[in-house]
Amino acid sequence: MEKPEKPCAPLTCPIVRSVRLIGDEWVLLVLRALFRGAHRFDELQKQTGAATNILTNRLGRLVEGGLVVKSPYQERPVRYKYELSPSGVALFPVVMELMRWGDQWLPCENVAPAMLLHTECGKLSRPGQQCSECGGALTPRNIELVESEEGAARAA
CATH class of the missing domain: 1.10.10.10 (Winged helix-like DNA-binding domain superfamily/Winged helix DNA-binding domain)
Known part of the structure; x- marks a missing residue:
């Protein structure tokens, strides 16, 4: 198109x-x-x-x-x-970078950094272009944004 x-x-x-x-x-x-x-x-x-x-x-x-x-x-x-x-x-990587940048440079005392569940490896990952655990590409179809406590329970 x-x-x-x-x-x-x-x-x-x-x-x-x-x-x-x-x-x-x-x-x-x-x-x-x-x-x-x-x-x-x-x-x-x-x-x-x-x-x-x-x-x-x-x-x-x-x-x-x-x-x-x-x-x-x-x-x-x-x-x-x-x-x-x-x-x-195509904006997905931009949104992931904003999330990563915000966690690094604008942290909140009472809010844990954003975590993603990478459904391909089943591990929690920091936002970005690649899974921080397995190195696989993060896409809208293979990640879930999770709350820190929920994510820890799901990844365990």
């Missing part, structure tokens, strides 16, 4: 264009929920904690930006599911 050409201001760099689309905490929370397997509005709302109007707005932005595909899953009443497009899936 070819990417549509969009006219850009001469001095607009790709970083600015990207941040205009995804540089919002609600957008990143929606992407995180989609990476975790949520597809329906109510699931996304539960995982993000976003108010209905905020979630509707951010989903619209992601659909318009080509990161998310909206399609009906029920006719009466019409209900939609939201799935990542190839360009949305």
Whole structure:
């Protein structure tokens, strides 16, 4: 699938264009929920904690930006599911790096660092491009974001 050409201001760099689309905490929370397997509005709302109007707005932005595909899953009443497009899936390493960077440079006293369960090896991994235990690639399909206590119990 070819990417549509969009006219850009001469001095607009790709970083600015990207941040205009995804540089919002609600957008990143929606992407995180989609990476975790949520597809329906109510699931996304539960995982993000976003108010209905905020979630509707951010989903619209992601659909318009080509990161998310909206399609009906029920006719009466019409209900939609939201799935990542190839360009949305391609943001996975960016989100992993933000998670890793945040744990390293913006730690919280009362919050444990983010951990992922790498389902291919069954071990806990730090966020990144590769599993910190087996070295295998981390993808949206082979990781689960876990709370530290839950993750320790599952990996044991």
